[in-house]
Amino acid sequence: MHAIRLHAFGPAENLLHEEVDDPVPAPGQVRVAVRAAGVHLLDTALREGLQGPAPAPTRLPTVPGREVAGVVESLGAGTPDSWLGKRVVAHLGFAPGGYAELAVTEADRLHEIPANLDAAQAVAMIGTGRTALGILQFAELGPDAVALVPAAAGGIGTLLVQYARHTGATVVGLAGGPLKTVQVEANGADLAVDYNDPSWPAKVRAHLGGRAVTVVFDGVGGAVAREAVGLLGPGGGHLVFGWSAEGVRGGPGHFVEGVSESVLGPVMLEKAGGLRALEERALAEAAAGRLAPAVQRFPLAEAAAAHRALENRTTIGKVVLEP
Structure with missing residues (x-):
C-alpha cells in the first residue's frame, strides 16, 4: 500500500508518500480500506516533534493521522x-496510521457511517464534530x-x-480574508467580518445596535480574542x-478571570458521558442534516501541501486526505 511516512521531525516537506507493507489486524481489530483521513492542527505539531497530549513520544518512522473512514476489508x-x-469511521486515539490506503484499529472504536454521509464528512464529524458538540455543552x-x-x-x-x-441565536462569525467571510455568511452567520480589518469590533457593535455578545467561542487566542472578550x-x-493565532508552539490563549473558561479535557468528557457518546451525537446530527x-x-x-495550508491558515473547513 501507499502511505505518508515521517522519518525525521521538521517541516511539511518531511512528509513522504511511500510504498510500505500492508498493516495486519491484531485480535479484536479490523483493517480499513481508507477513503478519507482527517488532518488536524495537532498533526503539524507532532510532525515538528512537539509532544502534545500523547502519553509517549512519537517514534520514527511513523505514519501520521488519527481519524479514518472507509470500508472494513479484513x-x-x-x-x-x-x-x-x-462503511465505518473511527478515531484512532493516540495510535498513528491514518495517512494511508489501509489502516488498522480496534473494532470497539468503529462507528458505521450513516447512509447519507460520505467518508470525508464522517471523518469531519468523528473528530471535529465531537469537539464542537463538547464545546457547545x-x-x-x-x-x-x-x-x-x-x-x-x-x-x-x-x-x-x-x-x-439552529437555536435561534444571533451569530457573528469572524474569518481571515474575503473568501472566508463569504463562506461564513453562506454558512448562516448573521454577520461575517474579516478580523484582519482593524475596525472589525466597531462593525460588530454597529450591527448589534446596542446588544452585547453573550458568548465567545474562542479557538484563536491572541489579539482577536482580546478584542472579542x-x-x-x-x-x-x-x-x-x-x-491557533499563537501557532503550534504557542501557549494558552487570552484569559480573563471570572469570564474565560477552558472547555477541553476531562471536564468536557465527564459532562458528555465520554468520547464515544460525543462521536455518536456528532454523526447523528450530521445524518439528520x-x-x-x-x-x-x-x-x-499531497499531505505536505495540506499541512502547509493548515499552518498558513488558508483552509476552509476540515482538512481531509483522500487516497
Whole structure:
C-alpha cells in the first residue's frame, strides 16, 4: 500500500508518500480500506516533534493521522464477522496510521457511517464534530443569545455557527480574508467580518445596535480574542478551546478571570458521558442534516501541501486526505 511516512521531525516537506507493507489486524481489530483521513492542527505539531497530549513520544518512522473512514476489508482473530464490508469511521486515539490506503484499529472504536454521509464528512464529524458538540455543552444558546465565533470558516467554527443559528441565536462569525467571510455568511452567520480589518469590533457593535455578545467561542487566542472578550456584556462567557493565532508552539490563549473558561479535557468528557457518546451525537446530527461539515480535500500524496495550508491558515473547513 501507499502511505505518508515521517522519518525525521521538521517541516511539511518531511512528509513522504511511500510504498510500505500492508498493516495486519491484531485480535479484536479490523483493517480499513481508507477513503478519507482527517488532518488536524495537532498533526503539524507532532510532525515538528512537539509532544502534545500523547502519553509517549512519537517514534520514527511513523505514519501520521488519527481519524479514518472507509470500508472494513479484513478482520483480526475474534472480531465479529458483521463488520466485514461495512462503511465505518473511527478515531484512532493516540495510535498513528491514518495517512494511508489501509489502516488498522480496534473494532470497539468503529462507528458505521450513516447512509447519507460520505467518508470525508464522517471523518469531519468523528473528530471535529465531537469537539464542537463538547464545546457547545458549556454555552446557553437561544433567541436571546449573541454568539461570536472567531475562525468561523474552520472545521469547528463552521459547526458552531450552524448549531447556534439552529437555536435561534444571533451569530457573528469572524474569518481571515474575503473568501472566508463569504463562506461564513453562506454558512448562516448573521454577520461575517474579516478580523484582519482593524475596525472589525466597531462593525460588530454597529450591527448589534446596542446588544452585547453573550458568548465567545474562542479557538484563536491572541489579539482577536482580546478584542472579542471586550464585546462581551455583563455575565457573558468566553469559552476557550485553542489558540491557533499563537501557532503550534504557542501557549494558552487570552484569559480573563471570572469570564474565560477552558472547555477541553476531562471536564468536557465527564459532562458528555465520554468520547464515544460525543462521536455518536456528532454523526447523528450530521445524518439528520442539522450539522453539515465543511470539508477541504487533498489527495493523500499531497499531505505536505495540506499541512502547509493548515499552518498558513488558508483552509476552509476540515482538512481531509483522500487516497
